[in-house]
Amino acid sequence: MARFIGARAFQGLVTLLGLVVLAFLVQFVIPGDPVRMLAPRTPTEEVAQRIRAQLGLDRPWWEQLGRYLTRIAQGDLGESYVRRQPVARLILGRLPATAALALAGVLAEILLGFPVGVAMALSPHLRRWLSGLNLVLLSLPTFVIGLSLLLAMGFWLRLLPTTGGTGLRELILPALTLGLAGTPWYAGVIRDRLEESLGSSYIRMAVAKGLPNRWILVRHCFPHVLPAVVTMAGMDFSAYLSGVVVVETIFGWPGIGSLAVQAMQTLDRPVVMGTVLVGGAAVILLNGVVDMLRMFLDPRAREGIG
Amino acid sequence: MAPITIASGWPIEARRSLLAGIALIGAVSLIALLAPWLGDPYYQDFATGLSPAGLPLGPNHTHPLGTDSLGRDVLARVALAGRVSLSIGILAALLSLALGATVGMMAGFYGGFLEALLMRLTDIGLALPTTLAGLAMTALLPAGLLRPVVIITLLFWAYPARLVYNETLRMRRRGFVEAAVAMGEARYRILLRHILPHLKTLLLTYAPMNAAAAVMMEATLSYLGAGVPLPTPSWGNMIGEGQGALAFAPHLFLAPAAFLLLTTLGFLLIAEGFKQAHSRGIRFSWLAL
Numbered sequence: 001m002a003r004f005i006g007a008r009a010f011q012g013l014v015t016l017l018g019l020v021v022l023a024f025l026v027q028f029v030i031p032g033d034p035v036r037m038l039a040p041r042t043p044t045e046e047v048a049q050r051i052r053a054q055l056g057l058d059r060p061w062w063e064q065l066g067r068y069l070t071r072i073a074q075g076d077l078g079e080s081y082v083r084r085q086p087v088a089r090l091i092l093g094r095l096p097a098t099a100a101l102a103l104a105g106v107l108a109e110i111l112l113g114f115p116v117g118v119a120m121a122l123s124p125h126l127r128r129w130l131s132g133l134n135l136v137l138l139s140l141p142t143f144v145i146g147l148s149l150l151l152a153m154g155f156w157l158r159l160l161p162t163t164g165g166t167g168l169r170e171l172i173l174p175a176l177t178l179g180l181a182g183t184p185w186y187a188g189v190i191r192d193r194l195e196e197s198l199g200s201s202y203i204r205m206a207v208a209k210g211l212p213n214r215w216i217l218v219r220h221c222f223p224h225v226l227p228a229v230v231t232m233a234g235m236d237f238s239a240y241l242s243g244v245v246v247v248e249t250i251f252g253w254p255g256i257g258s259l260a261v262q263a264m265q266t267l268d269r270p271v272v273m274g275t276v277l278v279g280g281a282a283v284i285l286l287n288g289v290v291d292m293l294r295m296f297l298d299p300r301a302r303e304g305i306g
Numbered sequence: 307m308a309p310i311t312i313a314s315g316w317p318i319e320a321r322r323s324l325l326a327g328i329a330l331i332g333a334v335s336l337i338a339l340l341a342p343w344l345g346d347p348y349y350q351d352f353a354t355g356l357s358p359a360g361l362p363l364g365p366n367h368t369h370p371l372g373t374d375s376l377g378r379d380v381l382a383r384v385a386l387a388g389r390v391s392l393s394i395g396i397l398a399a400l401l402s403l404a405l406g407a408t409v410g411m412m413a414g415f416y417g418g419f420l421e422a423l424l425m426r427l428t429d430i431g432l433a434l435p436t437t438l439a440g441l442a443m444t445a446l447l448p449a450g451l452l453r454p455v456v457i458i459t460l461l462f463w464a465y466p467a468r469l470v471y472n473e474t475l476r477m478r479r480r481g482f483v484e485a486a487v488a489m490g491e492a493r494y495r496i497l498l499r500h501i502l503p504h505l506k507t508l509l510l511t512y513a514p515m516n517a518a519a520a521v522m523m524e525a526t527l528s529y530l531g532a533g534v535p536l537p538t539p540s541w542g543n544m545i546g547e548g549q550g551a552l553a554f555a556p557h558l559f560l561a562p563a564a565f566l567l568l569t570t571l572g573f574l575l576i577a578e579g580f581k582q583a584h585s586r587g588i589r590f591s592w593l594a595l
Binding site for chain 2: 257
């Protein structure tokens with residue numbers, strides 16, 4: 001087990017390094033001069049040179065990359081060009097909001113997707129209606145779902161606030177948006193796994209023993225479904241942690257996604273790199289955790305590692 | 307009139323989905339094709355196109371879908387946007403599918419170094435955070451109508467590549483391929499004559515799903531201001547423009563959103579038809595309910 005964790009951690013570090021190097025190099029290809037975004041007016045060539053020297057932008061790219069890697073190895077993500085604040089503090093300040101939204105979004109996906117998936121597997125009658133509903137949800141891009149909810153719940157029914165904020169009431173609509181966008185995927189996977197289970201011999205055995213249906217479902221069918229749900233939820237959670245760009249933009253949710261978009265527009269390289277790094281690290285770390293969790297839940301996956 | 311003969315041998319449910327999808331896409335395409343006859347999408351009518359208070363008009367006799375905040379006719383704009391969004395979506399979907407299928411087939415069939423290289427590239431493509439990567443690519447490419455096509459192609463090709471790769475690997479081990487190799491047939495001929503026909507179902511089912519996803523991606527990019535450049539209308543940037551008026555003129559959001567929904571729903575229904583035609587139906591359950 002320890003060897004497995006070690007190997008995964010090493011693999012994760014290599015992937016993260018590759019991601020950072022790639023993201024760093026892409027920024028040199030993007031047209032636009034960060035100095036021009038920084039200076040209040042069009043700077044004279046002399047001033048521009050001085051700013052460049054100050055930020056280390058006059059060095060060749062490999063030297064800049066080397067310096068950057070050395071600094072992040074020491075835990076220093078640099079300072080924002082635009083906001084003149086340490087990047088680490090900027091991102092940490094946004095992290096609670098993004099984490100709350102990510103968690104609420106994943107919860108909403110499971111709470112909506114699970115009953116829909118179970119109902120589709122168990123009732124041929126409901127199945128037709130629910131697959132129609134799923135198809136409509138699949139046809140709507142996330143931002144259209146978000147704006148429709150905003151229109152219906154905020155402006156027509158006046159149930160929930162329409163302006164940005166970080167409170168619990170402001171969290172409901174963005175979380176519900178993520179939940180509705182994820183519902184068809186969760187329902188589909190849950191339905192497939194449940195159907196697989198319902199036709200299997202261990203369910204025949206349980207029926208033959210005369211166990212009540214509810215007991216069979218909860219004790220024998222759901223454990224077969226659970227690992228798939230955990231995998232999906234973990235992948236979504238880690239993806240959302242790196243910023244839910246569109247949803248955060250619509251609802252004015254002050255998370256990492258909107259920070260990344262602003263930084264990209266103002267060519268704030270240290271912040272862009274910081275969000276890439278933190279997002280990548282979150283994805284890699286959580287995917288590792290999900291694999292562990294799945295092994296814990298699914299005896300078959302445990303056999304794979306010696 | 308002769309009876310409709312499309313997919314006549316298919317199960318009734320599959321056929322119904324397919325025809326419903328074709329009807330939806332047909333209706334949206336028809337409105338898009340009629341765009342030049344539905345009014346001028348750029349004419350800003352400040353005299354009669356706005357309410358006395360200067361607000362957009364709701365649906366009325368002269369403007370069936372109302373006007374926007376500059377007094378432009380929404381129906382004319384939605385129709386022209388249909389041309390833009392549909393052509394970008396379909397073009398990007400076809401390009402990404404063609405690229406992905408070629409990569410997947412080459413990697414699966416030729417193997418070796420080519421396989422390793424192409425599949426690592428595919429892994430990177432699959433790992434890209436779609437929206438953020440799309441925004442980053444926007445900064446790299448010159449603005450224009452082709453930019454969203456290129457971006458969507460670059461974001462989407464890896465998914466069909468992975469599917470086709472897996473399928474080609476399975477085909478490779480089948481007897482008819484081995485027989486063709488033993489008979490000394492040229493590699494590219496085996497690929498085109500023996501393997502490609504077996505990928506037909508996969509590609510036919512994937513193509514409409516890909517088109518739906520591409521239309522949605524174009525809308526998302528345009529909504530974020532990174533897709534079709536204004537003043538050319540696309541459903542996405544129309545929704546972006548209408549967002550601020552959600553409280554007092556919801557038709558500016560609802561009209562393009564409805565067209566977007568009908569289009570993607572149409573494509574997904576077509577895909578659903580193909581899927582239902584090839585699935586084995588509801589599975590057997592031991593649990594009597």
